[in-house]
Amino acid sequence: MKYIFLMLALFSMGMAASAQNTLTGSLTSKQHGTAIMGTVYIPQIEKGTVADFDGNYTLTNIPNGNHTVVFSALGYGTISKRINFSGNQIVTENIEMEESAVEMEEVILSTLFHKLQSENVMRVERVSTAELSSSGAVTLADGIKNIPGVDIISTGQGIGKPVIRGLSSNRVLTYTQGIRLENQQFGDEHGLGINEAGIESVEVIKGPASLLYGSDALGGVLYLNPENFAPSGESHGDVSSTYFSNTSGFSTNLGIQTSAEKLKFLARGSYSSFSDYKTGADYSVTNSRFNESDFKTGVQYLGNKFKTTVRYNYNRSNIGIPEEIGAQTRSKDLELPFQEIDNHILSMDNTLFLKNSSFDLKAGYLYNDRREFEDDASTAALRMQLTTFNYDLKYNLPDFGKFETIVGLQGMFQDNKNKGEEILIPDATTTDIGLLATTHYHLDKLDLQAGIRYDSRKIKSDAAREFGEADYIPALNKNFTSFTAALGGKVDVSQLFSVRLNFASGFRAPNLAELTSNGVHEGTNRYERGNYNLKNEHNFQTDLSLEYRNEHVEFFANGFYNVVSDYIFISPTNEVIDDTPVYDYLQDDAKLYGGELGFHLHPHPLDWLHFESSFETVTGQLQNDDYLPLIPANSLQNTFRVEFADGKSRQQSSAFITLKNTFDQKNIGTFETRTGGYSLLSAGVESSFKINKVLLKAGINGTNLTDKKYVAHLSRFKSDGIYNVGRSINLNLKLEI
Known part of the structure; x- marks a missing residue:
């Protein structure tokens, strides 16, 4: 250290x-x-x-x-x-x-070589948080479910966990401020803990990214890009507020930026508060209310040979835990039970520029304090404190002809402690170290990329509870190692048509819950028993992406086939302990397959007119052909959008209408039930006006405009027969200077 x-x-x-x-x-x-x-x-x-x-x-x-x-x-x-x-x-x-007529390309930051999308070997989905907000998203997690191939496991509106092509929790890694986010993500009711304020854009790698990020990137990566600093010599400020009619909720944030030639600074604070959400069945879900406070700041120095960026994020989330439909109220005061979660994220991103090469060093400190109050608002029944230090050192070698090459060392040290009466996972430490090498070869019409990586993870935990008792958890000392590799290529068959083909392996070491659980997990109403003998999950995925675009139309087709060895899953037994059904963690081989289709019409010279359509599907099965749980239903989304710009005072105006059709989910896991299909209609308009140096943006949008009564397959309220959110009319206003 x-x-x-x-x-x-x-x-x-x-x-x-x-x-x-x-x-x-x-x-x-x-x-x-x-x-x-x-x-x-x-x-x-x-x-x-x-x-x-x-x-x-x-x-x-x-x-x-x-x-x-x-x-x-x-x-x-x-x-x-x-x-x-x-x-x-x-x-x-x-x-x-x-x-x-094609929209300007952005540089992709999640794939090491920082290429434009058209030059990237892997297809990476990228969307700005401004786009997510203008579509009516309440939270960052709520917004990412509109990205093709991405969904969320939701617990009301306050908690959302990303799902990428059917994989979630510890199989999907989240990166923020350039470092991996660790916040007890194994739990179904543990959300992102990141506020969208101060996040510039979201990138999604759909497929194994263990070569780049190690364990837990077996299913993909959600990469959150923080907001950029102001250009040199400029200072800016902004304030915005959004009102959500469904929950009588509001979200307000304020930001400032100032930059000299070498030194830059920014800060942003936000606060959100929501009452219980109303369903399309004309009732509110008692204690689904939540509030969130968030503060982000950063400073950057750019010298002649050296660049360093330091960022800090503090987030406090207070989230109600619904148990049954009770009193109908618009109060925003939390009732028991509820979660109270603090996240501290401190990161340092440094680059040392040499003559023909450079060193990059990223380091992060994260502290997650998770508290759950059940019968007493002054004493936490469950309290887990997770401290994580991680580092990422890379050397960008001098270019050799058309080759760009990176070698790297990554690692993490993590300490988990219990401070409450209840124990989900024991006190434990986790130590990671990984070595990687990857190279990119670029020609005018051909890009190739390959890499190899070695990882080692050591997990050591203390014994928990009383020896000899049925719920005793013995001490653990395990080592997990793995080699992973990736090979991919992109070829421009013509000026309009390109093909991407990627082969990648990934791995995931079992988490503490899967290894050591022995007790009732209140959040899932199950008695869960871990398995000390669990092995690494390994997968091998093949991705094929076809893209065609001209001045009038864009089309893409992505297909994948993912084979997972020793897939870890939880399965019901015939036992009952403490009046609670018992579930064991088991392993078996599995496969997932599917893909996404997309179509974008923007006829020239009518560049203001857009019609976008996307379809996504995924199927997951065990070796015995049983279906995997928590697999998103197939869906089709169609959007009609118009955009106008270049007015004298009116800078830009846009309007959209979207219909999302979610189909029946009949391919269900052993303890799931079928979910019926539904269609959701949303629409919105937005305009921006420039008055001297002040830019005013105003918009109104509506979600679930028909007030549809429906249940999403990945809603954790589904088993209780509780519907998802009904109609909401949302107003937003932003002032930039």
Whole structure:
């Protein structure tokens, strides 16, 4: 551990003055030769500029090294170039951009090499949180379920757990501020604990990402990109508020940003409060109310050879736990039982730029304090304190021809302690270490990527409860190791059509609950018994992605086949203990298969008109052909959207109407019941107005406009016959300076 802190100290030391490089040039239209006021951006140093009226740009204070530079402009195809900077150099790049009706591409940050989506070997879904909010999402988890291939296991509106292609909990890894989020995610009723305020965008890797992230990325990764700092020399502030009619709820957040040439700062605070949600059956779900306080801040320094970013996030969530339908009230005061959860996330992201290479070091400290109050609001019946320190050191080797190569070391030390009367999992420590190497090969029409990784995880727990008692949990000392690998390629068959093919393996070490449980889990109404002899889960997934796009239409088809060895699942027995049915953790081979289809029509020159359609399906089965539990139902979503821009005072206006059809879920696990299909209608309008230096955004949207009475298959209230949320009309207002 001392070597890690020594490395942090070395990375945090100021560097002596050295070469400063400059990038200059012009942006022009290839078709017409006219100037373009586009954007020039270098993702690795988070630095950019905007071309002037004549299309000229200058970007200064660029460290030495090989950097990817992204040139983008509305109405033109995005261009990325790999440029070497060294020795107080002035580099000139005059870029001719081609007109395109396709929306501007973003740099994908979750896949190490920071490529544009069109250059990425893996297809990664990316969506901004602004888009999620404008669709009527109440929380971040509520919003991500609209991404193709993604759903959530919900406990009311206050708790949502991501599901990627049928896999969830410890099989899906969440990253925030560049570090892995650890918050006792094994529990069905344990949500993300991250507020959408201060999150710029969401990226989803659908498939094994163990090569990049180690254990628990067997099913995929939810990667949350924090908001960007203001451009150099600028200061900004904003305040926004949203009202939700269904819960009489509101969410308000305030943010400030200020940036000099080398030093940048931002801060954001938010507060949300909601009463019990109303169902389409004309009743409210008693004690489904919740509130959330969130604070985020960050500071960044960019020197001639060194960049460091420090971010901190504090989140307090108070979430009611519904037990039965009782008093109908609009009160926002929590009733027993309820959860009270504190999350502290401190991260440091450092880059040291060398002549033709660079070192990246990310380190994080996380503290999760989870309390559950049952009969007494002053004393927690259940209290788990989880402390996690993780680090991620990577060396970006000098480019060798068309090869970009990264080698890395990742690790985690975790300590879990119980402070309450009840015990779900024993006191324990977890130690991870992983070594990886990956390379990317780029040609004009071909991209290849391959990598290999080795991981080791050690779990050591104390004994719990009294020896000789039926619920006694013995001490545990286990080691889990694994090799994983990935190979993928993307080829542009033509200017309009591309194919991606990926093969990847992943693994997951069993978690503490699966290994050590021995008692009643109140949240699931089961007596759960762990299995000391559980082995690693391993999987091998094949992904095929086809994409076609021209100036009028875009189409994609993604298919996957995922084979999981030693899949861990919980299964009912014929026993009853303490009047509660007993469930054991078992292992068997499993398979999951399915995919997503998407269609986007934007006829040129009617670029303001959009019609989008997507279909998703997944099937999961054990080796004996029994269906896996918690598999999302097939769904079809159609959206009609219009967008108008470039007014004198009205900057942009948009409107949408969406119909989502969720089909019957008949392929159910052994302790599930069939779920009927349903259709949900939503719509909204939004406009922004510029008055001097003030930008005003206003919008109204509605979800479940027909007040449909329905139950989602992945709702944890389904077994109690409690319906999901009914109609909600939501008003939002934002002021930017």
